[in-house]
Amino acid sequence: xxxxxxxxxxxxxxxxxxxxxxxxxxxxxxxxxxxxxxxxxxxxxxxxxxxxxxxxxxxxxxxxxxxxxxxxxxxxxxxxxxxxxxxxxxxxxxxxxxxxxxxxxxxxxxxxxxxxxxxxxxxxxxxxxxxxxxxxxxxxxxxxxxxxxxxxxxxxxxxxxxxxxxxxxxxxxxxxxxxxxxxxxxxxxxxxxxxxxxxxxxxxxxxxxxxxxxxxxxxxxxxxxxxxxxxxxxxxxxxxxxxxxxxxxxxxxxx
Numbered sequence: 001x002x003x004x005x006x007x008x009x010x011x012x013x014x015x016x017x018x019x020x021x022x023x024x025x026x027x028x029x030x031x032x033x034x035x036x037x038x039x040x041x042x043x044x045x046x047x048x049x050x051x052x053x054x055x056x057x058x059x060x061x062x063x064x065x066x067x068x069x070x071x072x073x074x075x076x077x078x079x080x081x082x083x084x085x086x087x088x089x090x091x092x093x094x095x096x097x098x099x100x101x102x103x104x105x106x107x108x109x110x111x112x113x114x115x116x117x118x119x120x121x122x123x124x125x126x127x128x129x130x131x132x133x134x135x136x137x138x139x140x141x142x143x144x145x146x147x148x149x150x151x152x153x154x155x156x157x158x159x160x161x162x163x164x165x166x167x168x169x170x171x172x173x174x175x176x177x178x179x180x181x182x183x184x185x186x187x188x189x190x191x192x193x194x195x196x197x198x199x200x201x202x203x204x205x206x207x208x209x210x211x212x213x214x215x216x217x218x219x220x221x222x223x224x225x226x227x228x229x230x231x232x233x234x235x236x237x238x239x240x241x242x243x244x245x246x247x248x249x250x251x252x253x254x255x
Contacts, residue, residue: 008083008085009057009059009063009064009083010056010057010079010080010083011037011054011055011056011057011083011084011085012037012038012054012055012056012057013044013052013053013054013055014038014040014041014044014045014053014055015044015048015049015053020049021049021050022049023048023049023050023051023052023093024050024051024093024094024253025050025051025052025093025094025095025096025123025249025253026051026052026053026054026093026094026095026096027043027047027051027052027053027054027096027097027098027249028054028055028056028095028096028097028098028107028110029043029053029054029055029056029098029099029100029103030056030097030098030099030100030102030103030104030106030107030110031055031056031058031100031102031103032100032101032102032103032129032180032236033101033102033177033180033181033183033184034153034173034176034177034180034181035100035101035103035180036057036058036061036062037055037056037057037062038055038062039055039100039239040053040055042240042242043238043242043245043246046242046243046246047246047249047250050250050253051249051253052093056080056103056106058070058076058180060175060176060179061176065172065176069175069176069179069180069183070179070183071179071182071183071186072183072186073102073105073106073109073183073184073187074109074187074190076106076109076183077106077109077110077112077113078113080106080110081110081113081114081117081118089114089118089120094123094124094253095120095122095123096122096123096124096125096126096249096252097110097111097122097124097125097126098125098126098128098245098249099125099126099127099128099130100128100129100130100238101128101129101130101184101235102130102180102183102184103128103130104127104128104129104130105130105133105136105184105187107125107126107127108125108127108133108195108221109133111125111195111197112192112195115195115196115197116192116193121195121196121197122195122197123197124197124198124199124200124252125195125197125198125199125200125222126199126200126201126202126245126248126249127199127200127201127202127215127218128201128202128203128238128245129202129203129204129207129209129210129235129237130210130215131210131214131215131217132215132216132217132218132220132221133187133189133221134189134191134217134220134221135214135217136187136188136189139152139185139209140185141181141185142178142181142182142184142185142186146170146174149174149177149178149181150170150174153177155208194220194221194222194223195221195222195223195224196222196223196224197222197224198222198224198225198226198227199218199219199221199222199224199225199226199227200226200227200228200229200248200252201215201216201218201226201227201228201229202215202228202229202231202237202238202244202245202248203215203228203229203230203231203237204230204231204232204233204234204235204236204237205230205231205232205233206232206233206234207233207234207235207237208234208235209235210235212228212229212230215228216228229244229248231244
């Protein structure tokens with residue numbers, strides 16, 4: 001049985017009670033707009049015990065719903081880095097950052113801070129379904145009315161139809177989604193040195209918002225090399241089956 005182990009407000013681990021073998025690497029995960037740490041439960045189950053999967057829990061959702069939302073991605077990255085336990089980044093385990101959609105930008109900003117300000121470079125950054133920071137664009141979703149935001153959620157495929165049809169649940173979900181879209185769409189990249197860490201890009205071949213080719217701009221943000229994989233699926237290609245991410249992480253560990 002999988003249990004959630006809360007290290008503090010900001011980070012979650014999902015693991016089974018019989019995980020006794022020491023991990024070989026750590027994967028720090030950053031959710032999409034409207035997402036939560038629990039989105040990575042299935043990924044953790046597939047990678048354990050070789051990989052210690054740690055998921056970031058942004059403020060304003062689930063058990064942090066009473067806290068103010070983060071509406072600026074740079075500030076959010078600052079706060080995440082401030083909260084990272086020294087053992088999470090300095091215990092010698094290879095550290096891979098994985099961000100999906102908005103989380104890819106957050107992961108990149110965290111990687112920049114760890115590498116350039118804290119002298120703790122990450123070993124690899126994996127970005128999913130997101131344009132490069134220097135090629136950021138906004139679809140204006142955060143300015144739409146509630147019906148428009150719901151249409152976007154339906155279009156990208158990451159939210160169940162039952163939830164979208166439940167007016168009471170929508171009243172809980174929409175403020176989170178709108179705040180995250182505000183942060184994601186008003187993000188402004190500040191030029192700086194590229195990462196030394198290699199970057200891997202992943203994108204669903206039927207993503208209605210981001211085409212796989214749109215990720216090629218990430219190559220300009222690293223001196224460590226860039227790879228791109230197009231995988232079957234829409235914007236949330238790994239929600240039901242995390243195999244593409246699992247395969248990539250395992251390949252990098254084997255190498």
